[in-house]
Amino acid sequence: MTDFVVHSIPGSPFGRAVLATLEHKGAAYRFEAVAPGALRGEAHLARHPFGRVPVLDHGDFRLYEVQAILRYLDRVLPNPALTPVDPREAARMDQAMNISDWYLFQGCGNVIGFQRIVGPRLMGLTPDEDAIAAAMPRAHQVFSELARLLGDKAYFVGEAPSLADFMIAAQLDFFAMTPEWPALTAPCPSLAAWLGRMNALPAMQATTWERVEAMAA
Numbered sequence: 001m002t003d004f005v006v007h008s009i010p011g012s013p014f015g016r017a018v019l020a021t022l023e024h025k026g027a028a029y030r031f032e033a034v035a036p037g038a039l040r041g042e043a044h045l046a047r048h049p050f051g052r053v054p055v056l057d058h059g060d061f062r063l064y065e066v067q068a069i070l071r072y073l074d075r076v077l078p079n080p081a082l083t084p085v086d087p088r089e090a091a092r093m094d095q096a097m098n099i100s101d102w103y104l105f106q107g108c109g110n111v112i113g114f115q116r117i118v119g120p121r122l123m124g125l126t127p128d129e130d131a132i133a134a135a136m137p138r139a140h141q142v143f144s145e146l147a148r149l150l151g152d153k154a155y156f157v158g159e160a161p162s163l164a165d166f167m168i169a170a171q172l173d174f175f176a177m178t179p180e181w182p183a184l185t186a187p188c189p190s191l192a193a194w195l196g197r198m199n200a201l202p203a204m205q206a207t208t209w210e211r212v213e214a215m216a217a
Helices: 013-024 042-047 066-076 087-123 129-150 163-175 181-185 189-199 209-216
Strands: 004-008 030-033 055-058 061-064
Touching (some): 004 013, 013 066, 013 087, 013 163, 087 163, 129 181, 163 189, 181 189
Antiparallel strands (some): 004 055
């Protein structure tokens, strides 16, 4: 029996970042699936007043917002550490995490990922090609900046993964399933190589959409 319970939608990149962090730290947890149509339901709103995922329960402590959850897990499960000790590296990690939330997801992932993956797979929708095309300039800008921040390093803040790496990898793996991926990564091949390194980690392999769906079954 574990004290960690993650409430999320299978396939959610935000939920996956939390699950991959728990896996990387070797922590036992239980996954509780939230149906997409239940986000505004009374039961889920009692967990998250804004109707989003993920939500973490740790014993009698409940927490929502992915960045808060990840930082909490890194404090209560300190090994292996996923936050750099150096203040400047920690600041770069925080910057990359905010880029993931505010620029990679907002206006990019929530458009391209939804139109190509979520809508067709979960709702039977046909992709809106105009919406995808309109989101591509912003996506190119974000990919370019992420590649610049990554530089020639193995990971975003050094030679080992950080919280930022797990956040961004969960988001970029969605893009990798779209036909837009080659065009987005052609100018920044280091970003595609980095995602390959991340996806080779056991924590990422254990938290694919299919694996998480199996957890929920």
